Amino acid sequence: MKLQVRLTLLLLSTAAVALALHAGLSVWPLPQLLAWADLGLAAPAPFGWPALALSLALLLPLLIALAGWLLTPLQRLLRALQGAVLSYRDGDYSMSIAERGSGELGELLHLHSELGQALREQRQHLAQRELLLDTVVQNTPVALILTDAQERVAIANIAARQLLGDGRSLSGVDFAALCERAPEAMRRALAGGDDCLFSLAVEGGEEETFHLSQREFRLQGRPHRLRLIRRMTRELSRQEVGSWKRVIRVISHELNNSLAPISSLAHSGAELARRGGAEHLERLPGVFASIGARASHLHQFLEGYARFAKLPQPQLQSVDWPAFLQGLAAHCQFRLIGEPPAAPARFDAAQVEQALINLIKNAHEAGGPAQEVTLAIAAGPRELRLEVADRGPGMSEAVLAQALLPFYSTKRAGTGLGLALAREIAEAHGGRIALANRGDGGGLRVSLSLPLA
Template identity: 65%
Template sequence: MVWTKVPDLFSFSLRQRLLLLLMLTAALALAAHAAIAVWPLPAALAWAQQHWGWTWAAPPPWSLASLGLSLALILPLLLILSARFMAPLLRLLRALEGAVLSYRDGDFSLSINATGPEARGELGDLLRLHNELGVALREQRQQLAQRELLLDTVVQNTPLALLLCDEQGRVAYANIAARALLAGGRSLTGSLLSEWLALAPEAMRSALAERQDQLFSIEEGGMEERFHLSQREIVLQGRPHRLLLLRRMTHELSRQEVASWKQVIRVISHELNNSLAPISSMAHSGAELLRRGQTERLPQVLQSIGARAGHLHQFLSGYAQFAKLPQPHLEAVDWSVILGSLAAHQRFVLEGELPRRGARFDAGQIEQALINLIKNAHEAGGPAEQVSLRVECPSRQHPQQLRLIVSDRGCGMSEAVLSQAMLPFYSTKRGAGGQASGTGLGLALSREIVEAHGGRITLAKREGGGMLVSLVLPLR
């Protein structure tokens, strides 16, 4: 730490010294005027006229001549006194100026030593506050340096590949994982990202060129490696930058895939057992009735077997439909035709007017999604006449979005159910015996359909009870 010594400044406060300077100025001005107009100048001129014959005479006391002579006499004295009085203050201001300039350049080590008389009064308080500011800035800078070091250590050693590029496409920052992925560990800073991508696999080049979040796969070491790409546009130091995050997803997706298959197997096994066990029991009962010749009860037994087999067929068809959802075929739709076909399957109340502007989507798939949602709304336990559908036209806030909103006045969902409601195989429906009666595929299938159209589905609690389910579709 460097200390700049300021000479003795003031034994009085600044206000006292200014008052003293004004009083001395007034006293000197009166003394000078009295010397010119009263004594000794008039007496000296009279003696010179008597002995030497001079013709000069003293000016009248309040004439311009006397006032001008007084000013000519007092002005040099005032300049000397003001310079004497202001010299310590000017030296202090120069010291403060040097300290502020060092702060501007990022050097907070300069402090001003204020001991003795100069430590009193307003300037002493100013010096103490200045030194306290220097100490606070030094501590904050040290803390920021430690945080930056910690953040850089974390970012450099994370397995997530991080790249920051400026608006010209030059790499401004790259961590260890990014350098290993793109340049074999060599430095990327300052080079064009396009130069390194020219050496990268085609899938990676295509993903980065599209400027949107996505999954892609490349071959590494003879094995397929899957990555998740996340891209954001940010402003750094007033300039636009592009932040790229590349995350390896192969192991995580493999674990999720295995967990999903296990869950599918558990659900299907549970449903098969629930259906096959009664079928086996009823088949045994039918055979026993036939052996006894009691054929009058056989139609009822066979009908029960057929019902359970039909339920099992419907259950397996739902899984097959979810697994084999085709790509949507986009075409212009007629709202009256869509809603008429939908009304033939499910009962609902249409709220508001239909939009005049047409839309393009796969009518069959969107109709299936709405059928699932309206069916869920009826099964929520509310009045059937409170199940409604509303088609919201694009607004100023969302000019390229179309919303289809299904609402009900049922029992709603808890926060725990809301967080998992759109997961495949998750169902809260219960049958008469307390067993799960739903497949948990209705919302999941609707979400798959909407996301295949480039949209999204949202769930929200309705004020006053019930649910609001919104399908948000992009206008094309």
Template identity: 60%
Template sequence: MRLKSLQGRMALLVGVATLTGALVYAGVTQWPLPQLIAAAAELMQSHVDVGWLRTPLGGLLITLLLLVPIAMWLGSRLTRPFLRLLRALEGAVVSYRDGDFGFSIATRRKDEIGDLIRMHNELGHTLREQRQHLVQRELLLDTVVQKTPVALILTDNHQYVTYANIAARQLFNEGKSLEGVRFDALLRSGSDALREIVESGRDALFPVEMDGAEETFHISQRAFRLQGRPHHLYLFRRMTRELSRQEVATWKRVIRVISHELNNSLAPISSLAHSGAELARRGDRERLPGVFSSISERAKHLHHFISGYADVAKLPTPRIEPVAWGAFIEALSLHCTFRLCGELPERDGRFDAGQVEQALINLVKNAHESGTDEDEVTLSIAEVGQAWRIEVADRGPGMSEAVLAQALLPFYSTKRSGTGLGLALAREITEAHGGRLSLSNRRHGGLRVTLLLPMNDA
């Protein structure tokens, strides 16, 4: 036990207090207080009985009277550092509440109180450094947000703008400040399409008339809590140039795919036509049916290829009708081979049976082309919330992350003879029903394609 520790000091003070009490009691009952009183009585020529001081009760009373001021003094010495520490901590708490972390407490103590004060000072130093780093990060973040071309608007729960960057001020208020302005007032001065999108709470594209030309913007909106209060964040990104670039890239890809497929069909047709003409000139009519048959096959392949593009470009509006799952699966099994997993739902679905059947035929066909055995291509249907989940799964090699990111794009294919329309058509059909199509790799190998179709209850 350290002598300078609080425990050591308290033990020392208790020992001093005990020794003082014993000395005071001895001085009152034995010596020198009785002798002093007797001597004073002799000088004053009076008789004073001091025998009662030697009794336990008398000595104890006098001892207590003398020890009270001594105990008060020792108590003040013992509690003084605690009181000073509490006042200092009170000042530190007030400073921290006001955001001032520069408050520190000076001390030379070597006991536990000194250790606590030093730890408090270290905490203040750490908080100061963290606050400096936070301020620097906030400054960096604000600089990035202000310089980004994406318009950003943050509103509180009452639709008042609490933050807007430069792009947002230029887009909505000719470069003037937006803080404190009601966001719905800004929307009233904009297009009807923008107001409808914001009211719906979804992400979408919308046109804006700017400098005599139409610009396309994409809006993303999210709700979250900031400092315990609800806020809304709106992001407006100009997409005109990006959409134009994507459109040009898509057309280039389409032209490249169509040109490749046309060349693959027209070259053999031209060659076969020339061969047929040569055979006819020689009078060799026995081989002409085979030539014409080959030309017909290539023409049918080319017609099928072109009609696939037409299906994607001219997908009709789905005719939503009640569909019995049993009859639907039976009809689907006539066109492709798969293994049904689980029980079929008892409640009928509501969708365009012909379009969904075409989407599933494409997905099952892709599953077979992955090299999966016929019994490993599975189909399952389940009711999930307010949607039907239809899954087609295989045990092929699956897809890499790069392929997964682009597999649903039209005309994208990793197959030599693929058109890249199967998954794209399935996606178009699913989204036309208000649903969503997703791809994911299976844990032990293979690919899972999931269609989520809304129930469309009547």
């Protein structure tokens, strides 16, 4: 029965009972009974206060009983709905209400049943997706660390626990304290806040290269930071094999481009010499000059590769900063940030100068403003840090992971030796080179770190 009909019947029933009761007390049969009994009582007036008070006194209990009987199903439904809502609030979607009756209440029960079924299905799908996501996250070889606004570890997968916690759980651990126990190279990378490459000595004394990626986002309105650390040694090895294949193709192409003209010119020179005569002999110097030019170009091309392959051992010497920077400025344009260290440094001046020339040249070719190519020098307690920065577009993660590989270049006419040679020079000094995108205003930052002698 519809709720509106139920309430209408309640009101009509109440009105009918009230009228009947009042008429019985004031019109018939109570007045006639009193007269017949001849008790000496005055008959109540049709609309007098005594009759009205007596009618209300008798009507109220009847009305309360009637209202309770009519509203009992609605009260049971409301209690059931309240219990279901409380269960949903607590995350329990298993509760359901049996559908009974028709009308608005029956339709409400049907809709509630459909809502419960939809919530249960969504909960099941979410649980399955969460299980799948957790399985993928926990078993991926990439170390994943998620920290909350207080820089405490919220999620750390198996790879992260093995890398940073010796397999122990890291949930709730302060990330700063965790970094203090990490190796120095990893600690510097994590403190930098940018994407970068770093190397660590792992079990067996072998060096492993890692790529760090860091992102900030808001989760449930609160700031979180996600750090991904990926082992890159195998990928770098695979890329190195590919790089060697590319360099073989480049050298073969360049050799063919030079040797074919040289062979043709030599044949032409021999033919001119065989014919003799002043007219033919006058053309020989031009032929020999062309052969010499092609041979010189080929020599310069091969010398660049040989210089990379046969980098000599660094000759450490005391370097005075003003003279070194003056010599560097004669080869390339840059803006010095801050003042250089007051104390002289010890490194191979020629090699480090060549490395910085390559880095500054790459910074100019990045496409940013020339005046934004900067050089910063800082001397720490244990190392010297030379940092070249620009305001170009930076590098994608894929390029950043391969930029230090020999012969890898995104430039059409690039040899891919600039950054690789700088890396070789840094490692020959016992240092390292790191690349990171600049977060403020864009650009790339290349840091050359050398140990203090």
